[in-house]
Amino acid sequence: MSVEVLDSAYVADHETGTFARAGLLRRLARDRVAAVAALTLAAIVLAALLAPWIAPYDPYFTDLTKVMQPPGAEHWFGTDNTGRDILSRVIFGTRNTLMLGLVGVIVGGLFGGVLGILATYYRRLDGWIMRLVDVMLAFPAILIGLAVAAIFGAGLTAVVIALVVATVPAVAREARGAAMGVMGQDFMEAGRAVGVSDGALIWRYLTLNCISTIFVFLTLRFGQIILTGSALGFLGMGAQPPTAELGMMAAQGRDFLFMAPHIATIPSCVIFVIVLAANLLGDALRDVLDPRLQT
Amino acid sequence: MGQQIVHRLLISFPALLGVLFLCFCLLQVVPADPAMIIAGPDAKAETIAAIRRELGLDRSIPIQFFEYILRVLRGDLGRSIISNRMVSEELAMTIGPTVELMLGAMLIAVPSGLALGTLAAVNRGRLVDRVIMACSVAGVSMPVFFIGLILIQYVGFKWALLPFTGRTGPVWDGGLPSLILPALTLGAVLIGPIARLTRTAVLEVLGADFVRTARAKGLRESVVIIHHALRNAMIPVVTLIGLQAAFLLGGAVVTETMFSWPGVGRLAVGAIVSSDFPTAQGAIMILAVAFLSINLLVDVLYVYLDPRVQRR
Secondary structure, three states: OOHHHHHHHHHHHHHHHHHHHHOHHHHHHHOHHHHHHHHHHHHHHHHHHOHHHHOOOOOOOOOHHHOOOOOOOOOOOOEOOOOOEHHHHHHHHHHHHHHHHHHHHHHHHHHHHHHHHHHHHOHHHHHHHHHHHHHHHOOOHHHHHHHHHHHHOOOHHHHHHHHHHHHHHHHHHHHHHHHHHHHOOHHHHHHHHOOOOHHHHHHHHHHHHHHHHHHHHHHHHHHHHHHHHHHHHHOOOOOOOOOOOHHHHHHHHHOOOOOOOHHHHHHHHHHHHHHHHHHHHHHHHHHHHOHHHOO | OHHHHHHHHHHHHHHHHHHHHHHHHHHHHOOOOHHHHHHOOOOOHHHHHHHHHHHOOOOOHHHHHHHHHHHHHHOOOOEOOOOOOEHHHHHHHHHHHHHHHHHHHHHHHHHHHHHHHHHHHHOOOOHHHHHHHHHHHHHHOOOHHHHHHHHHHHHHHHOOOOOOOOOOOOHHHOOHHHHHHHHHHHHHHHHHHHHHHHHHHHHHHHOOHHHHHHHHOOOOHHHHHHHHHHHHHHHHHHHHHHHHHHHHHHHHHHHHHHOOOOOHHHHHHHHHHOOOHHHHHHHHHHHHHHHHHHHHHHHHHHHHHOHHHHHO
């Protein structure tokens, strides 16, 4: 079998994949819960992207004549302890919170995926990489966040580093598991037998066949990353005032919980909605893309 | 079984060494020089050099790491920069409350999760199943501090049913009321995942031959479910509980901070905020070692619960 024949077989597979993905949206739309979750998440992402244009007030503008106002017509989500408009701060805060989640998922997923796939392909690296993964897994995400904040000081960068470091080992394990399955396939052996280079085998044969599993895993992980990021923000290890970040806003509101509960509960509710929508969408995507993982 | 346990202990060793190395690095890479912090801003160069010698900071990194391991083995984790007490003493005071909080959370989460998961599986497809599963997804998506805020605001403040700050003492010495709200906060986030997995595992087992046999020989349905189905469904659930230990430890840090619970997590956060590096290092190390130990315990329990693992 020549490389061309193998490649055309691969391309045919790939096209089937594309064809299947074209129906993905339709299948997701059929699941009402997933459709609502996707729409909610899309609306939140859009609001975060358009924050400077849609926020009704300046999120940093303090008005000491209007402190701790409950939700009303003028300020839909009320005002905080320095009279800042909570709706505007929530919109800007969502931007930072989503950014944390996305960077954690993308960068952590990339590093983790590469490690997992290399560990599978080069067996001599497997022991080393998986021991490293074991050590990394010995640090829960919050602990990594605390350690990074201890070294570099609290801030959004510390949280991003912590989220990436916490994501890498989990993705590496998942990617290794998926890649192990692919490695056992006949086409890998056939590819090697006809002299396909290591690079081509790793990328075109191994990685592309693992991507949907890794993608589903990352979608399911996204909510957890947001929760960890906002927990670190809540502990004061993340964004520093006056920057708006949902976890940090909830922590600031905690001091005024008995006088003005909305200051803490509204940002917490928004985190809950984001994570809930992400989890529901992740579940639905898993069912569509990787039915073997269904629970 | 003994061999299995020794094997798992040996596997954990490199991870433990890695944890110790990372904790050791923590003090090496912090921007501030511990000797300068201890000596104070007006200290002379000789004083700083003497402290550096005393702390062993003038030696090479591998030697410092080796000495660090020896010190850890002796239980010497250095001295807190803020309170000037031994870090091991500070940790000894905080470990008890953290263990108490985690056990309290587990005591709430595990039975509730198992019960709800089994209830959902037995009523598959009915309203009860749907409600339980919806609540479990919602529970998984809720930030720990959100649950804490709600409990503090209503149960603690408005209805004044339970205390919500600090720890009044050990559980056996009148401290139970102060434990309930923090344990409930921490446990609530675990109920969802446990319920979900229990449902899947029980559903799988309910279709097995031995369950049919148990029913065929006329056992009561409750006996079939509790003794035959649930016991066999426990294997993945125990693994999940172990995996959730990471989550629980992370959640404990947040919960302790919220409820001013005097545990290791709150100690770590306080130490980082006040740049007390030796205390932060000790607290982070203890939490990581605790996490490794819980995972080891889960592995051992797994061998005990599933005799097939022993034969592999």
